[in-house]
Amino acid sequence: VPNKPTGRKRPRVRATRGALTRERVIAEALVLLDQTGIEELTIRGLAQHLGVSPMALYNHVADKEDLLQGVAEKFLAGMAFSNDHPDWRERIRICFRELRSACLAHPQAVRLLETIKRPPLAVFQPMEITLAALAEAGIGGQQAVQAFFLLMNFLLGQLSYEVRGPFRGLDPAEAIRSERLRGAGLSHVENAVSPDQWNFDSAFEFGLATILDGLNKARRPI
Amino acid sequence: VPNKPTGRKRPRVRATRGALTRERVIAEALVLLDQTGIEELTIRGLAQHLGVSPMALYNHVADKEDLLQGVAEKFLAGMAFSNDHPDWRERIRICFRELRSACLAHPQAVRLLETIKRPPLAVFQPMEITLAALAEAGIGGQQAVQAFFLLMNFLLGQLSYEVRGPFRGLDPAEAIRSERLRGAGLSHVENAVSPDQWNFDSAFEFGLATILDGLNKARRPI
DNA sequence: ACCTGAACACCGTTCAAGT
DNA sequence: ACCTGAACACCGTTCAAGT
Numbered sequence: 001v002p003n004k005p006t007g008r009k010r011p012r013v014r015a016t017r018g019a020l021t022r023e024r025v026i027a028e029a030l031v032l033l034d035q036t037g038i039e040e041l042t043i044r045g046l047a048q049h050l051g052v053s054p055m056a057l058y059n060h061v062a063d064k065e066d067l068l069q070g071v072a073e074k075f076l077a078g079m080a081f082s083n084d085h086p087d088w089r090e091r092i093r094i095c096f097r098e099l100r101s102a103c104l105a106h107p108q109a110v111r112l113l114e115t116i117k118r119p120p121l122a123v124f125q126p127m128e129i130t131l132a133a134l135a136e137a138g139i140g141g142q143q144a145v146q147a148f149f150l151l152m153n154f155l156l157g158q159l160s161y162e163v164r165g166p167f168r169g170l171d172p173a174e175a176i177r178s179e180r181l182r183g184a185g186l187s188h189v190e191n192a193v194s195p196d197q198w199n200f201d202s203a204f205e206f207g208l209a210t211i212l213d214g215l216n217k218a219r220r221p222i
Numbered sequence: 223v224p225n226k227p228t229g230r231k232r233p234r235v236r237a238t239r240g241a242l243t244r245e246r247v248i249a250e251a252l253v254l255l256d257q258t259g260i261e262e263l264t265i266r267g268l269a270q271h272l273g274v275s276p277m278a279l280y281n282h283v284a285d286k287e288d289l290l291q292g293v294a295e296k297f298l299a300g301m302a303f304s305n306d307h308p309d310w311r312e313r314i315r316i317c318f319r320e321l322r323s324a325c326l327a328h329p330q331a332v333r334l335l336e337t338i339k340r341p342p343l344a345v346f347q348p349m350e351i352t353l354a355a356l357a358e359a360g361i362g363g364q365q366a367v368q369a370f371f372l373l374m375n376f377l378l379g380q381l382s383y384e385v386r387g388p389f390r391g392l393d394p395a396e397a398i399r400s401e402r403l404r405g406a407g408l409s410h411v412e413n414a415v416s417p418d419q420w421n422f423d424s425a426f427e428f429g430l431a432t433i434l435d436g437l438n439k440a441r442r443p444i
Numbered sequence: 445a446c447c448t449g450a451a452c453a454c455c456g457t458t459c460a461a462g463t
Numbered sequence: 464a465c466c467t468g469a470a471c472a473c474c475g476t477t478c479a480a481g482t
Contacts, residue, residue, distance in 0.1 A: 043456060064456065198367075215432055278447050
């Protein structure tokens with residue numbers, strides 16, 4: 001909001017009119033995305049939300065793909081990652097915890113990361129932190145990059161699950177009802193799954209810990 | 223194709239007409255999906271592909287969501303997982319390799335797993351194999367389920383990356399060009415990334431090995 | 445029971461026209 | 464330079480009508 005009129009009675013609309021800029025279009029798109037959902041984020045809907053003609057947006061955005069790309073950038077932008085812990089393991093842990101937190105702050109936006117053609121530039125900072133930490137641990141080269149993608153892909157997989165809500169479709173009660181699972185010898189599944197006690201936080205921490213333990217072994221190839 | 227006419231001159235269309243069934247609709251949807259892409263798989267397009275009115279499909283499918291669900295089931299159905307290796311580690315490894323292979327056989331269909339509200343029933347078999355193997359290794363309860371999801375989420379994350387093609391947007395040459403990365407102190411990233419030598423197979427194997435190493439440590443909690 | 449055409453309420457985007 | 468309305472080529476889906 002550039003300059004708020006002091007005491008004028010002029011309609012407030014004028015203040016935002018003409019202030020349509022790429023920055024504002026993308027910012028409001030993120031707001032609208034959070035309020036509704038990725039499915040409902042549409043050029044026409046965004047235009048209405050901005051009180052403007054649909055075609056007005058095309059002055060600041062190439063097409064919808066470009067808009068989504070911008071929203072994805074904005075959504076991950078401004079993230080600051082702590083990088084001062086002495087232990088390299090803990091540095092990686094903290095970095096991915098922060099990344100996950102930032103993603104979960106905009107649950108609807110997480111699915112953008114699946115839609116987008118190319119990953120937002122914001123992933124480079126966690127990558128730098130991870131590669132630096134791994135280098136300190138004696139892991140470098142191709143292996144270090146693969147380790148980063150192991151962590152990153154686990155995070156993305158977990159997030160896309162997490163965003164969809166707790167554990168849908170893996171309820172054993174429902175599974176038993178299904179024809180396909182009856183007598184299929186899935187005894188371990190039947191005994192193991194209890195969606196009500198599922199906890200994404202602890203699952204995430206378990207994953208992180210397991211990967212870091214595994215990487216620890218990779219430090220000195222046998 | 224049921225019964226090919228022997229020497230008749232009658233138009234071939236009659237043979238497939240009326241044979242419209244849920245099975246066929248879903249099967250052809252998968253064919254069309256493989257040929258084109260998830261974006262292009264549309265009710266109207268599928269109807270045209272089947273030589274039928276769009277509304278005809280609604281006799282065999284509730285709505286598009288139901289269609290996609292059916293395609294996802296079909297796409298993963300009929301998979302047989304080897305489960306006879308003596309080593310529990312190798313059993314898990316083989317299972318997830320087979321799962322990945324099956325997914326990559328229909329690259330366009332992989333994105334269905336992200337779109338679908340609930341995971342296809344087919345994931346229960348790998349889950350059973352994994353839980354059984356982990357039980358043999360002394361890992362059970364909540365931990366075993368979390369371990370399965372660690373493996374599964376890694377696989378899904380890797381697949382969604384893999385399907386999009388090799389490493390797009392993480393080219394350092396392109397990154398340097400970008401304003402945001404200039405002077406951001408991303409020295410490790412600049413030195414490490416070389417998309418041309420990236421190999422999804424080896425990245426997958428590295429991930430599997432690392433997770434299994436990590437799980438090995440989880441066998442006896444300290 | 446299954447298929448059809450017409451119609452409705454939406455999309456993203458192009459184009460020619462306004463200021 | 465920026466915004467607009469009308470129009471185009473698409474969507475998924477409802478409805479009433481056909482067989």
